[in-house]
Amino acid sequence: MSYQDLYARWKADPEAFWMQAADAVDWTAPPSRAFFDQGPAGEWFADGMVNTCWNAVDRHVAAGHGDRLAVIHDSPMTHSVSRLTYAQLQDQVARLAGVLTARGIGKGDRVIIYMPMIPEALQAMLACARIGAIHSVVFGGFAAHELAVRIDDARPRAIIAASCGLEPGRVVPYKPLMDRAIAEAAHKPEVTIVFQRPDCVAEMVAGRDLDWTEAVAAADPVDCVPVEGNHPAYILYTSGTTGQPKGVVRHTAGHLVALAWSVPHIYDIGPGEVFWVASDVGWVVGHSYIVYGPLIAGATTVVFEGKPVGTPDAGTFWRVVADHKVKSFFTAPTAIRAVKRDDPEGKLVGQYDLSSLKAMFLAGERADPDTVTWAEERLKVPVIDHWWQTETGWAIAANPLGVGLMPIRKGSPTLPMPGYDVQVLDEGGHPVAPGTLGAIAIRLPLPPGTLPTLWNAEDRFRRAYLDHFPGFYETGDAGYVDEDGYVWIMARTDDVINVAGHRLSTGGMEEVLAAHPAVAECAVIGVVDALKGQAPLGLLCLKKGVETDPAQITAEVVRMVRDRIGPVAAFKTACVVDRLPKTRSGKILRATMAKIADGCEVVAPATIDDPAILDEIRAALAGVGYPVRA
Ligand code: COA
Ligand code: AMP
Numbered sequence: 017m018s019y020q021d022l023y024a025r026w027k028a029d030p031e032a033f034w035m036q037a038a039d040a041v042d043w044t045a046p047p048s049r050a051f052f053d054q055g056p057a058g059e060w061f062a063d064g065m066v067n068t069c070w071n072a073v074d075r076h077v078a079a080g081h082g083d084r085l086a087v088i089h090d091s092p093m094t095h096s097v098s099r100l101t102y103a104q105l106q107d108q109v110a111r112l113a114g115v116l117t118a119r120g121i122g123k124g125d126r127v128i129i130y131m132p133m134i135p136e137a138l139q140a141m142l143a144c145a146r147i148g149a150i151h152s153v154v155f156g157g158f159a160a161h162e163l164a165v166r167i168d169d170a171r172p173r174a175i176i177a178a179s180c181g182l183e184p185g186r187v188v189p190y191k192p193l194m195d196r197a198i199a200e201a202a203h204k205p206e207v208t209i210v211f212q213r214p215d216c217v218a219e220m221v222a223g224r225d226l227d228w229t230e231a232v233a234a235a236d237p238v239d240c241v242p243v244e245g246n247h248p249a250y251i252l253y254t255s256g257t258t259g260q261p262k263g264v265v266r267h268t269a270g271h272l273v274a275l276a277w278s279v280p281h282i283y284d285i286g287p288g289e290v291f292w293v294a295s296d297v298g299w300v301v302g303h304s305y306i307v308y309g310p311l312i313a314g315a316t317t318v319v320f321e322g323k324p325v326g327t328p329d330a331g332t333f334w335r336v337v338a339d340h341k342v343k344s345f346f347t348a349p350t351a352i353r354a355v356k357r358d359d360p361e362g363k364l365v366g367q368y369d370l371s372s373l374k375a376m377f378l379a380g381e382r383a384d385p386d387t388v389t390w391a392e393e394r395l396k397v398p399v400i401d402h403w404w405q406t407e408t409g410w411a412i413a414a415n416p417l418g419v420g421l422m423p424i425r426k427g428s429p430t431l432p433m434p435g436y437d438v439q440v441l442d443e444g445g446h447p448v449a450p451g452t453l454g455a456i457a458i459r460l461p462l463p464p465g466t467l468p469t470l471w472n473a474e475d476r477f478r479r480a481y482l483d484h485f486p487g488f489y490e491t492g493d494a495g496y497v498d499e500d501g502y503v504w505i506m507a508r509t510d511d512v513i514n515v516a517g518h519r520l521s522t523g524g525m526e527e528v529l530a531a532h533p534a535v536a537e538c539a540v541i542g543v544v545d546a547l548k549g550q551a552p553l554g555l556l557c558l559k560k561g562v563e564t565d566p567a568q569i570t571a572e573v574v575r576m577v578r579d580r581i582g583p584v585a586a587f588k589t590a591c592v593v594d595r596l597p598k599t600r601s602g603k604i605l606r607a608t609m610a611k612i613a614d615g616c617e618v619v620a621p622a623t624i625d626d627p628a629i630l631d632e633i634r635a636a637l638a639g640v641g642y643p644v645r646a
Contacts (some may be wrong), residue, residue, distance in 0.1 A: 022215035026434035040276035044242035061245035061269035069146035070240040070485035080353030091321035093182040110237030112143035123148030126172040132181030133321040156297025157584030163197035180216035180236035191218030245269030254406035259524035263471030274465025279313040284418035294347040324351040329362030338368035348380035362394035380517030385426035403429035435463025457488035513542030543613040554590035566592035599623040615643035
């Protein structure tokens with residue numbers, strides 16, 4: 017079947033298409049139908065009864081594949097490789113689930129997971145899924161305050177953490193960060209389970225903290241608990257326009273069906289094959305394709321604790337592909353740019369046997385044609401860009417390797433996947449002609465696996481995604497669809513920036529800068545960065561009478577963002593200006609400043625209050641090294 021046939025088959029009868037896809041899932045009670053017109057945007061397979069952990073782990077053991085490798089942990093940070101079969105994974109997960117149930121934690125209770133890239137992170141997620149607890153994984157690069165915000169929103173009964181994560185040159189002490197977050201949060205979890213790593217053994221709080229290894233060894237394994245199809249499998253927080261992150265909810269059955277469908281059709285991975293996604297379990301990419309997707313498919317997932325470069329060199333990716341016979345590899349373009357920077361000619365690629373590799377997938381940010389070309393020429397396999405979001409949980413637009421590749425157009429993530437009716441709309445919500453830029457929206461309903469709402473924030477869900485274009489989901493991305501239906505993603509329509517494939521809120525950073533006692537007003541913009549795609553830059557106006565050296569203030573705000581949001585914000589540069597350019601109605605002209613910093617020629621917008629301010633901004637940005645044009 018071709019892509020066109022597949023998409024047409026979905027369009028002709030979405031209900032039949034998704035009911036057929038649902039056959040790939042083991043149901044305790046099958047759903048009576050696929051789509052349920054309920055909730056703010058519809059729900060999928062709502063009346064089926066099902067368990068995610070059963071589908072990801074137990075059913076493979078029950079089918080006689082207990083000896084098959086489920087997880088390969090490859091850690092250049094600790095110079096170690098370890099492996100878990102499906103049977104071993106089942107045992108560990110069932111026992112950890114037993115630890116939770118012994119504490120009275122069960123269906124619907126929230127559990128926050130704050131762990132680095134170790135197999136125990138997957139076990140923690142699966143243990144929650146096993147008993148119907150709703151996990152929320154928090155990325156390790158976030159600071160204690162961000163964790164506290166998530167604790168107060170999700171109100172977890174338990175937190176599962178590791179004692180530390182390992183970053184090049186430093187140990188990140190997760191447990192003390194967790195302790196600080198619990199102290200800051202108004203809500204207090206009853207219990208924490210701490211996995212002690214030898215690199216940093218954390219002090220335990222008596223009566224609250226359980227040692228993972230001891231607790232799991234002593235626990236009785238428990239069975240999978242079937243849940244309703246619309247029971248939340250997890251909450252994953254993502255950046256919005258403010259410092260309050262959005263809790264994206266994922267329902268159990270739609271998640272299972274979407275992943276069971278996408279792993280073979282998009283990534284061409286089947287049982288026993290090796291899939292490697294070099295991301296982190298703290299991001300949606302990690303949830304869908306490090307943890308759940310490959311395991312639901314009965315494949316082997318590689319959990320990689322390292323960086324594209326420096327652990328120990330730019331050949332690490334190719335070494336992992338060769339060592340573990342990876343068939344499909346998925347990473348962010350920024351990672352390939354980092355490899356290319358250190359090994360421009362790709363000499364290290366030639367040192368490894370990459371014959372197992374059939375394709376490389378890129379997502380998280382736009383795959384720039386230079387990076388795609390560099391990788392194609394060296395790896396000699398298709399390099400496939402695909403576009404999606406935390407909210408959707410799987411690709412909106414992709415090139416389905418498992419169905420048959422469509423011609424690649426560099427710079428485009430190719431074509432909409434079944435389930436997604438992608439439309440480009442003008443401000444009034446009318447579809448525009450092919451090739452015309454506009455807001456990218458998806459006609460409702462969204463397919464299975466996408467968000468049905470935001471955690472405890474249905475109004476915000478409607479406001480953020482549904483209200484602007486009635487009948488559509490607003491993606492927040494702008495771009496166009498060409499004459500042949502290829503999708504082109506060009507920019508965000510909001511204040512979200514993309515730094516090294518990580519989605520960050522400039523509004524959240526502005527809240528931190530504004531809290532500095534010397535700062536009267538501020539703006540954070542995303543400027544072009546050759547490695548990370550974008551980097552944040554802060555502009556500060558100081559309060560009258562402040563005599564402190566501006567260099568000291570900028571250093572202080574850089575530290576504040578790192579302490580409050582975390583190192584992942586990569587906020588390294590700020591400069592002091594007298595005034596910020598604004599429209600006559602008082603809106604700060606952030607996009608105009610970003611263009612100036614990027615070295616573009618900028619004409620003052622017609623709505624600007626005082627065009628002279630732009631020259632002040634040019635001078636200030638030139639002063640901190642931006643390639644400003646007069
Ligand atoms: N725990 C604690 N700190 C973390 C962390 C974690 N899990 N992950 C990243 N950080 C820290 C880094 O150590 C770095 O700190 P520093 O300012 O002290 O150097 C900071 O957060 C920024 O991290 P990151 O943006 O990941 O950049 P990096 O300097 O570590 O290098 C690149 C990463 C540039 C090589 C990049 O190409 C890359 O691979 N990024 C990750 C891509 C990715 O997985 N995206 C997810 C979407 S698919
Ligand atoms: P996240 O929710 O962190 O996965 O970030 C999603 C956002 O990243 C999207 O809305 C896009 O702005 C951007 N993005 C992800 N993948 C791509 C891609 N392949 N091309 C262009 N932008 C992308």
